[in-house]
Amino acid sequence: xxxxxxxxxxxxxxxxxxxxxxxxxxxxxxxxxxxxxxxxxxxxxxxxxxxxxxxxxxxxxxxxxxxxxxxxxxxxxxxxxxxxxxxxxxxxxxxxxxxxxxxxxxxxxxxxxxxxxxxxxxxxxxxxxxxxxxxxxxxxxxxxxxxxxxxxxxxxxxxxxxxxxxxxxxxxxxxxxxxxxxxxxxxxxxxxxxxxxxxxxxxxxxxxxxxxxxxxxxxxxxxxxxxxxxxxxxxxxxxxxxxxxxxxxxxxxxxxxxxxxxxxxxxxxxxxxxxxxxxxxxxxxxxxxxxxxxxxxxxxxxxxxx
Amino acid sequence: xxxxxxxxxxxxxxxxxxxxxxxxxxxxxxxxxxxxxxxxxxxxxxxxxxxxxxxxxxxxxxxxxxxxxxxxxxxxxxxxxxxxxxxxxxxxxxxxxxxxxxxxxxxxxxxxxxxxxxxxxxxxxxxxxxxxxxxxxxxxxxxxxxxxxxxxxxxxxxxxxxxxxxxxxxxxxxxxxxxxxxxxxxxxxxxxxxxxxxxxxxxxxxxxxxxxxxxxxxxxxxxxxxxxxxxxxxxxxxxxxxxxxxxxxxxxxxxxxxxxxxxxxxxxxxxxxxxxxxxxxxxxxxxxxxxxxxxxxxxxxxxxxxxxx
Ligand SMILES: Cc1ncc(C[n+]2csc(CCOP(=O)(O)OP(=O)(O)O)c2C)c(N)n1
Ligand code: SF4
Ligand SMILES: [Mg+2]
Numbered sequence: 001x002x003x004x005x006x007x008x009x010x011x012x013x014x015x016x017x018x019x020x021x022x023x024x025x026x027x028x029x030x031x032x033x034x035x036x037x038x039x040x041x042x043x044x045x046x047x048x049x050x051x052x053x054x055x056x057x058x059x060x061x062x063x064x065x066x067x068x069x070x071x072x073x074x075x076x077x078x079x080x081x082x083x084x085x086x087x088x089x090x091x092x093x094x095x096x097x098x099x100x101x102x103x104x105x106x107x108x109x110x111x112x113x114x115x116x117x118x119x120x121x122x123x124x125x126x127x128x129x130x131x132x133x134x135x136x137x138x139x140x141x142x143x144x145x146x147x148x149x150x151x152x153x154x155x156x157x158x159x160x161x162x163x164x165x166x167x168x169x170x171x172x173x174x175x176x177x178x179x180x181x182x183x184x185x186x187x188x189x190x191x192x193x194x195x196x197x198x199x200x201x202x203x204x205x206x207x208x209x210x211x212x213x214x215x216x217x218x219x220x221x222x223x224x225x226x227x228x229x230x231x232x233x234x235x236x237x238x239x240x241x242x243x244x245x246x247x248x249x250x251x252x253x254x255x256x257x258x259x260x261x262x263x264x265x266x267x268x269x270x271x272x273x274x275x276x277x278x279x280x281x282x283x284x285x286x287x288x289x290x291x292x293x294x295x296x297x298x299x300x301x302x303x304x305x306x
Numbered sequence: 307x308x309x310x311x312x313x314x315x316x317x318x319x320x321x322x323x324x325x326x327x328x329x330x331x332x333x334x335x336x337x338x339x340x341x342x343x344x345x346x347x348x349x350x351x352x353x354x355x356x357x358x359x360x361x362x363x364x365x366x367x368x369x370x371x372x373x374x375x376x377x378x379x380x381x382x383x384x385x386x387x388x389x390x391x392x393x394x395x396x397x398x399x400x401x402x403x404x405x406x407x408x409x410x411x412x413x414x415x416x417x418x419x420x421x422x423x424x425x426x427x428x429x430x431x432x433x434x435x436x437x438x439x440x441x442x443x444x445x446x447x448x449x450x451x452x453x454x455x456x457x458x459x460x461x462x463x464x465x466x467x468x469x470x471x472x473x474x475x476x477x478x479x480x481x482x483x484x485x486x487x488x489x490x491x492x493x494x495x496x497x498x499x500x501x502x503x504x505x506x507x508x509x510x511x512x513x514x515x516x517x518x519x520x521x522x523x524x525x526x527x528x529x530x531x532x533x534x535x536x537x538x539x540x541x542x543x544x545x546x547x548x549x550x551x552x553x554x555x556x557x558x559x560x561x562x563x564x565x566x567x568x569x570x571x572x573x574x575x576x577x578x579x580x581x582x583x584x585x586x587x588x589x590x591x592x593x594x595x596x597x598x599x600x601x602x603x604x605x606x607x608x609x610x611x612x613x614x615x
Pocket of ligand 2: 019022024025026053217218219220221
């Protein structure tokens with residue numbers, strides 16, 4: 001069972017001095033997950049903010065072996081490492097447990113790295129894939145991805161006179177991963193450290209692939225305040241924009257049910273990327289967003305037998 | 307005869323190095339020269355060292371890419387002179403000019419930073435704060451550079467007007483920027499610049515330009531183009547603490563040891579002391595203030611950072 005006391009005794013695997021932005025959610029997620037590991041870790045990282053800003057030559061923020069090869073193949077890189085580990089183990093050259101973790105942003109996971117992720121999940125490698133979902137290609141200056149929420153203004157879906165932000169709805173990647181029938185899939189948020197650490201612990205304990213999709217506030221991309229990162233991720237959960245749930249061998253469980261589901265405005269308002277939605281002429285869009293959230297929340301409750 | 311000057315600006319994100327290089331390029335353009343200017347950000351974010359470049363010539367400029375052998379270097383942030391990554395003095399030769407924004411006199415600065423080139427100094431930060439209310443130094447550094455290059459005050463005025471009004475709309479602030487640029491322009495007494503021979507020999511440079519308009523970049527072996535770092539977490543050596551505007555300060559009397567701050571720090575710099583109380587490393591704390599927000603006991607206060615000197 002995860003204990004906060006034990007977690008914080010461990011040194012962070014991702015050290016300070018990295019050049020992620022002020023208040024970036026990604027390193028919080030990374031350190032929580034890695035602190036929950038029961039064994040040493042070997043890491044693969046897709047191209048993106050986390051990779052770029054953590055390893056500016058000749059410096060590295062990582063305390064553990066870490067490999068970056070390209071944008072689209074973090075899962076393939078992790079599968080390769082895990083395969084080598086199994087081979088060495090068979091030959092008796094290694095016998096301790098090592099955990100393998102791949103990190104990718106939403107661009108590197110939902111979009112360009114999706115094929116290699118799907119392949120690695122299907123092959124059944126024992127590794128954890130973590131997507132830190134900040135809802136756009138942030139490292140290159142906020143371009144829309146298939147994780148960008150409907151209505152969000154990005155540089156490639158800019159709100160103006162012609163469109164009101166992104167015209168399409170997000171892809172439900174967590175459920176697509178569930179469809180791979182792997183042992184453990186979950187959605188989590190950095191504000192709920194206990195839930196996130198427990199999920200990481202479970203993920204590390206299964207003998208096969210596991211996947212965590214974690215909402216990751218990005219102050220410059222979301223046009224939010226650095227200090228609000230944890231508060232915003234809590235609101236994402238309390239509005240059911242980002243429900244906390246897990247799927248163990250196909251069985252859905254909702255891990256947290258807000259006592260009072262907040263209206264979606266509570267999530268949209270503090271973020272500049274949704275500012276245009278509050279113009280009177282966009283009232284219909286707001287309604288539509290709320291309806292979509294309600295529908296998805298209902299369907300998730302059904303899936304978990306509620 | 308061909309005249310070409312290569313100028314490199316060094317600053318930190320937000321100080322105005324990029325716009326300074328534009329101001330200089332535009333000033334030269336108004337003066338009838340060909341000009342080129344561009345910034346280089348690298349992988350770094352806010353507060354990090356940035357470099358910007360300007361090339362000026364009386365003929366079309368065929369050279370491309372970063373300037374590794376500048377004739378003039380403009381150092382907008384003095385702390386960069388000790389930064390092993392920014393290395394503002396790299397490629398500087400005897401006879402070149404290094405301008406430094408500092409309170410030191412030129413000879414002092416020259417000795418202190420062991421500079422072989424001519425050194426010119428001016429306290430841009432103070433001028434910025436006095437005349438603009440903030441150390442945003444683009445127009446000021448551009449003004450100093452224009453003087454060093456022997457460009458005219460008139461062209462500078464026009465260039466600042468154009469470049470600054472692309473960023474801000476407040477008329478009074480634009481005027482203040484023009485005044486500040488001219489102030490810096492006039493504050494520098496023109497010194498005799500003895501640029502190194504390789505820049506002066508016009509024919510030679512022309513020949514190089516005409517012969518190979520395309521500069522070929524040599525192939526890099528994999529160890530250089532995708533290097534391995536064989537160190538363990540050495541980023542704490544990079545002091546991201548200088549990004550901070552506010553610092554979190556703990557009142558340990560109020561702390562209930564809930565550890566929310568420790569698990570919520572993006573920079574992994576809050577650790578627990580032997581008494582079980584949280585402390586942060588100010589070397590690396592960027593001042594995001596997430597800890598102040600998440601502390602349920604209001605035990606952490608945001609205190610305005612005052613940088614010494
Ligand atoms: C094949 C390829 N295409 C494009 C890029 C440029 N690129 C680097 S990072 C990045 C965005 C990454 O977005 P995401 O995966 O969401 O991570 P984030 O930066 O948001 O953390 C892009 C497009 C690249 N490195 N490789
Ligand atoms: S751009 Fe966003 S995701 Fe990238 S480092 Fe900055 S806050 Fe983090
Ligand atoms: Mg992203």
